[in-house]
Amino acid sequence: MGSSSAAPWKHLLLTSIQANSHLRHHSYVQLATVSSTGKPSNRTVVFRGFQDDSDKILINTDTRSRKIDELKHCPFAEVCWYFTDSWEQFRISGTVDIIDGTNPNPAKLEERERSWFASSLKSRLQYMAPTPGLPCVDGEGQGQPFEMGSSLDPRAGPVAAFCLLVLEADQVDYLNLKSNQRVVFSSAPPDHEMSKFWASEKINP
Amino acid sequence: MGSSSAAPWKHLLLTSIQANSHLRHHSYVQLATVSSTGKPSNRTVVFRGFQDDSDKILINTDTRSRKIDELKHCPFAEVCWYFTDSWEQFRISGTVDIIDGTNPNPAKLEERERSWFASSLKSRLQYMAPTPGLPCVDGEGQGQPFEMGSSLDPRAGPVAAFCLLVLEADQVDYLNLKSNQRVVFSSAPPDHEMSKFWASEKINP
Numbered sequence A, B: 001m002g003s004s005s006a007a008p009w010k011h012l013l014l015t016s017i018q019a020n021s022h023l024r025h026h027s028y029v030q031l032a033t034v035s036s037t038g039k040p041s042n043r044t045v046v047f048r049g050f051q052d053d054s055d056k057i058l059i060n061t062d063t064r065s066r067k068i069d070e071l072k073h074c075p076f077a078e079v080c081w082y083f084t085d086s087w088e089q090f091r092i093s094g095t096v097d098i099i100d101g102t103n104p105n106p107a108k109l110e111e112r113e114r115s116w117f118a119s120s121l122k123s124r125l126q127y128m129a130p131t132p133g134l135p136c137v138d139g140e141g142q143g144q145p146f147e148m149g150s151s152l153d154p155r156a157g158p159v160a161a162f163c164l165l166v167l168e169a170d171q172v173d174y175l176n177l178k179s180n181q182r183v184v185f186s187s188a189p190p191d192h193e194m195s196k197f198w199a200s201e202k203i204n205p
Helices: A008-019 A066-071 A106-118 A121-127 B008-019 B066-073 B106-118 B119-124
Strands: A002-004 A028-034 A041-051 A057-062 A077-084 A088-099 A162-177 A180-189 A198-200 B002-005 B028-034 B039-051 B059-063 B074-081 B086-099 B160-176 B179-190 B197-202
Touching: A002 A028, A008 A162, A008 A198, A008 B160, A028 A066, A028 B028, A028 B039, A041 B039, A041 B066, A041 B086, A057 A066, A057 B074, A066 A088, A066 A198, A077 B028, A088 B039, A106 A162, A106 A180, B008 B074, B008 B160, B008 B197, B039 B066, B059 B066, B066 B086, B086 B106, B106 B160, B106 B197, B160 B197
Parallel strands: A041 B074, A077 B039
Antiparallel strands: A002 A198, A028 A041, A028 A077, A041 A057, A057 A162, A077 A088, A088 A162, A162 A180, A180 A198, B002 B197, B028 B039, B028 B074, B039 B059, B059 B160, B074 B086, B086 B160, B160 B179, B179 B197
16 A cells, blocks of 8 residues: 555546547546435536646536536536546546536636636537527527527636536546556545645555 | 337437447446445446347446445446447436346346356456455456466356346437437336337437
């Protein structure tokens, strides 16, 4: 068993992202949450990078999507990330902070704004589309890219539906199918120096 | 809203599998479950086809893996299947039947045996490896393909650790990112003719 105050899995993950960066879907991950009825939900989302120099994972989403209700009810999530070229899997579990336009923390609102402007115009337009998951009204949103009939000022800030999710991991389960190795990284609460402590252990694949 | 007694999403899924069959990972899906502490779990598993002519999904797993404990506690699961070439996502949610060697139903035991013999020898050998998730003892299972030191009679039936999971869907959420279309398929309980009834509805992506 090893230990470190830095997140040892982050370097491993960045290396895998780099090794698979020629694949368009290398940043697509599956995010599992729990519904208010206690059932699991699972969907593909886009990894938007780490928050500043931390190991917190950024994901953009729509405040009107079902995952927001689920995360408000149960803030726990597990991301499953499979890298098809290097045969590696990362299971990243932790808690999710929901940052929408009503957040009282100015620093978090700023973070949300940065994530908005870091998105493509096409991505931003999705948040002006009809409410996801509602029955489709003819001519709305379906069968044609939504942006066809819309315009967006590139300087305009985030719309109400735009929401930033920040996943703070407390456990990462890493599996390498080529080398047949598996390592689990677990965090302990911050020590007196306020830096998060990570322990790692090799386990059977 | 349309309706049908056959599972209308099955044809859609088979078409997607076919369209992406040149990719080795086209049969890799993410399976979300809920742990006994109410937290979500998520991992990659291999789709092993449908049960006979039904729309029930087959997955092989190890009885010693954590997902078995989780499914015994909460039988609900959601599979998320993203097809990287055709930009399609299937979210398949339902209940899971766990079929291990102690199952009292002879037909189910036979199904488990069929799934065992349909697996490659390399896959079968995994079930003889040290218990997944336990701390790694030097020289066991880690860093080298397990089969190096093992032998397996190809005619031998399933070992105790081999388990078949059968996922029976009650809802399928289909998203096509190329056409920007989304359809949700929901099943109602079997009618008097004992065939499952599926309704479909177009919803906003």
